[in-house]
Amino acid sequence: MKHLLSLEKLPLADFETILRDAKVFKKERGAHKTQPLKGQTWAMMFSKSSTRTRVSFEVGIRELGGNALFLNANDIQLGRGEPIQDTARVIGRMTHGAVIRTFAQSDLETFAEFSKIPTINALTDDEHPCQVLTDIFTFEEMHGSIAGKVVTFIGDGACNMPLSWIFAAAKLGFELRIATPKEFQPAAEILKRAGGKIVVTEDLKAAASGADLLYTDVWVSMGKEAETAERIKIFNGYQINAPLVKLAKPGALVMHCLPAYRGKEIDAETFEANADTIFTQAENRLHVQKSILNWAVS
Numbered sequence: 001m002k003h004l005l006s007l008e009k010l011p012l013a014d015f016e017t018i019l020r021d022a023k024v025f026k027k028e029r030g031a032h033k034t035q036p037l038k039g040q041t042w043a044m045m046f047s048k049s050s051t052r053t054r055v056s057f058e059v060g061i062r063e064l065g066g067n068a069l070f071l072n073a074n075d076i077q078l079g080r081g082e083p084i085q086d087t088a089r090v091i092g093r094m095t096h097g098a099v100i101r102t103f104a105q106s107d108l109e110t111f112a113e114f115s116k117i118p119t120i121n122a123l124t125d126d127e128h129p130c131q132v133l134t135d136i137f138t139f140e141e142m143h144g145s146i147a148g149k150v151v152t153f154i155g156d157g158a159c160n161m162p163l164s165w166i167f168a169a170a171k172l173g174f175e176l177r178i179a180t181p182k183e184f185q186p187a188a189e190i191l192k193r194a195g196g197k198i199v200v201t202e203d204l205k206a207a208a209s210g211a212d213l214l215y216t217d218v219w220v221s222m223g224k225e226a227e228t229a230e231r232i233k234i235f236n237g238y239q240i241n242a243p244l245v246k247l248a249k250p251g252a253l254v255m256h257c258l259p260a261y262r263g264k265e266i267d268a269e270t271f272e273a274n275a276d277t278i279f280t281q282a283e284n285r286l287h288v289q290k291s292i293l294n295w296a297v298s
C-alpha cells in the first residue's frame with residue numbers, strides 16, 4: 001500500500017518515477033493509454049479551502065477513469081466530532097483511495113493507518129508534498145535538472161511549503177536557501193533530520209544572490225488568520241520584487257504556489273512578469289497529480 005504523506009518519507013526512486021511519468025501524462029492529455037483508476041472512487045476530504053489542489057485532483061481522477069467524491073470536512077460527521085479513526089474506517093470500506101487536506105499531520109497519518117487505502121497529503125500544516133513535486137517538475141521542464149542548482153524560498157520559513165522543500169533538497173541534491181525572519185525559522189531538528197545543503201538566513205539579498213529559482217508563498221497560511229496583523233509587520237520586506245530578481249542568476253525562474261497577495265510576498269509587476277511560469281506551474285498540478293495517483297495504485 002502506497003501513501004504520499006510527506007516528502008521526508010518518499011524514497012528517491014519514487015520521486016524520480018513520479019517526475020518521469022508526469023511528463024507522459026502531460027504529453028498524452030486527452031489520449032491516455034491506460035485508465036489506472038478505472039472502476040475506482042476516490043474520496044477527497046478537505047478541511048481547508050482549495051482551488052488548484054481540488055480541481056487538479058478531481059479532474060485528474062476523472063481523466064484516469066475514476067470518480068472523485070468531494071467531502072467538505074465540515075459537512076460530514078467529522079466536523080461534529082466523529083473521531084478520525086472511525087471516519088477513516090468507514091471511508092476505507094467504501095472508496096479506493098483518499099486525498100486529504102487538513103491541519104494536523106497526525107490526523108492524516110491516522111487516516112492512512114485506519115482507512116487502509118492509499119492516502120495522499122493534499123496539504124497539512126507540516127507539508128505540501130504534491131505542490132513541491134509539481135514545482136520541481138516545472139523547474140526541470142523549463143530549466144533542466146534541479147541537481148546542483150540554488151533554490152531560494154522567501155517568506156514564512158516554518159510553514160508547509162519550505163518544509164516540503166527542505167526534504168526534497170537533500171534527496172535531489174540542490175542547495176536550498178530560506179530567507180525568513182528569525183521568529184519563523186524552520187526547527188533545527190527538522191534541518192538536522194533532512195540533511196543536505198540548507199541555509200537559513202534573515203538576509204534576503206544574500207539568499208537571492210545567484211539563485212536559479214526565487215520562490216515564495218503567502219505570509220499568512222490557512223489556519224493562521226488570527227495572526228494576520230502581526231505577520232504583516234514581521235514579514236514586511238520579505239518580498240520578491242524587481243531589485244531582488246536582479247540579484248538572482250540571469251534567467252532565474254520566479255515561482256509562487258498561489259494564491260498570491262500582490263504587494264505582500266510579491267509585487268504586482270514581478271508577478272505579471274513571471275505569470276507564464278507561475279500559471280504553467282499551476283497547470284502542472286494536474287499532470288503531476290495524475291502521476292502521483294498512478295504511482296499510488298501501481
Ligand code: CP
Nearest residue numbers: 050051052053257258
Ligand atoms: N497551491 C495550492 O495548493 O493551491 P490551493 O490552495 O488553491 O489548492
Ligand code: NVA
Nearest residue numbers: 159217221222257258
Ligand atoms: N502555506 C500556504 C500554502 C497554500 C497553498 C497555506 O498553508 O495556506
